[in-house]
Amino acid sequence: MYDLIIFLILMSLGYGFGRVAEKRHYKSILERETALNRIPAIVLRLPPPSLKPQNTELVMGSVVISIDYFKRIAAGLRSLVGGRMMSYESLLDRARREAVLRMKEQADALGANMVFNIKMETASISKGRKNKIGSVEVLAYGTAIIPVAVPIQQL
Amino acid sequence: MLLTNLEIVPGRAVSQHLGLVQGNSVRAKHVGRDIMASLKNIFGGELRGYTELLQESREEAVSRMVEQAEMAGANAVLNIRFSTSSVTQGAAELYAYGTAVILD
Numbered sequence: 001m002y003d004l005i006i007f008l009i010l011m012s013l014g015y016g017f018g019r020v021a022e023k024r025h026y027k028s029i030l031e032r033e034t035a036l037n038r039i040p041a042i043v044l045r046l047p048p049p050s051l052k053p054q055n056t057e058l059v060m061g062s063v064v065i066s067i068d069y070f071k072r073i074a075a076g077l078r079s080l081v082g083g084r085m086m087s088y089e090s091l092l093d094r095a096r097r098e099a100v101l102r103m104k105e106q107a108d109a110l111g112a113n114m115v116f117n118i119k120m121e122t123a124s125i126s127k128g129r130k131n132k133i134g135s136v137e138v139l140a141y142g143t144a145i146i147p148v149a150v151p152i153q154q155l
Numbered sequence: 156m157l158l159t160n161l162e163i164v165p166g167r168a169v170s171q172h173l174g175l176v177q178g179n180s181v182r183a184k185h186v187g188r189d190i191m192a193s194l195k196n197i198f199g200g201e202l203r204g205y206t207e208l209l210q211e212s213r214e215e216a217v218s219r220m221v222e223q224a225e226m227a228g229a230n231a232v233l234n235i236r237f238s239t240s241s242v243t244q245g246a247a248e249l250y251a252y253g254t255a256v257i258l259d
Contacts, residue, residue: 010197018199025200046161053166057234058158062213064206066192068199092253098201117161123247135192135202137209137247139237143159 004045010069018068022090029097036104047145055148057110060141061102065095067134075134092136096120099140112144156221156230157258164231170259173227177252178219181242182212209247213237216251229255 011132071087078085099116107115121139157164184192188204195202201256215239235253242248 013221014197014199017197019201021198046163047165051165055166056159056161056164057259058156058160060213060237062210063207064202066199066202069197071199072196100209108160119160119236121237121239123241135205135241136195139239140236141160143161145165 011073012070014069014071014073017105018070021068021148022094026090026093029094029101032101032105033097036101036108038110038120039104041100041104041118041142043118045117047116051145053148055146057112057144057146059103059105059106059110059112059115059144060139060142061099061104061106062137062139063098063102064135064137065091066099067091072134088134091134092122092138095122095136095138096140099138103140103142107142108146110146112143112146113140114145115146118142156224156229158217158221158232158235158253160235160253162234164233164258167258169233169256171257173224173255173257175252176220176223176227176229176232176255178216178221179222179247179248179250180212180215180219181246183246184206184208191208208211208234209239209249212247212249213251216249220251220253224253224255226235227255229258231258 067087075085075087099120104115119141123137126137184205188208191204194204220232232253232255235251236248240248
């Protein structure tokens with residue numbers, strides 16, 4: 001009986017807090033994405049040869065994010081019948097966008113105007129824990145292209 | 156030491172290839188962070204402790220790679236890649252590798 005009560009409390013806590021946290025996170029992601037739109041993240045392997053000599057710098061952003069209790073249970077039920085796991089889709093979407101944003105923020109701090117050769121890397125860091133922790137790590141990295149200030153007499 | 160994950164450096168030529176350099180770091184999380192993480196597992200959201208931990212160990216992997224490149228006499232590492240794997244319960248391995256070169 002107590003187990004059931006604890007389970008229900010955890011479910012409702014997860015549902016309430018998880019929803020609020022996700023909404024807030026999406027809001028902040030959207031805001032920062034619009035703000036950082038001026039730094040394009042480009043997945044091309046090489047910058048165009050027409051690009052004049054520039055400074056480059058390795059930039060990366062990473063985030064570890066966890067799913068809430070309610071969604072984990074929902075995903076567990078979903079895995080019985082198969083189909084799209086919406087709860088994990090939004091988790092990974094948030095993680096990727098957050099990682100890219102952090103990378104761009106780092107590039108912005110360096111004064112870069114674009115980031116080339118973006119690579120993404122996803123890892124579930126707590127495998128083998130009886131499925132206790134549903135958390136993923138996403139790393140995004142790339143090379144920031146920083147324009148060199150040309151001295152006036154050289155122009 | 157110039158680090159990049161591009162295969163070239165815009166405007167500079169590679170004069171000598173020195174081969175693969177690599178660095179890794181395996182770290183476990185401490186109990187306090189683990190407890191915080193299990194709380195977060197109820198509410199959902201970012202596990203800041205883990206993010207920091209992985210960032211620190213990634214930096215360490217990179218610095219080991221740079222050390223190796225310095226020993227080989229390189230002045231740049233090109234085409235850097237990262238990889239993460241969970242080797243055992245509660246620990247993660249961060250691995251960084253790239254090609255050490257001398258740029259002129």
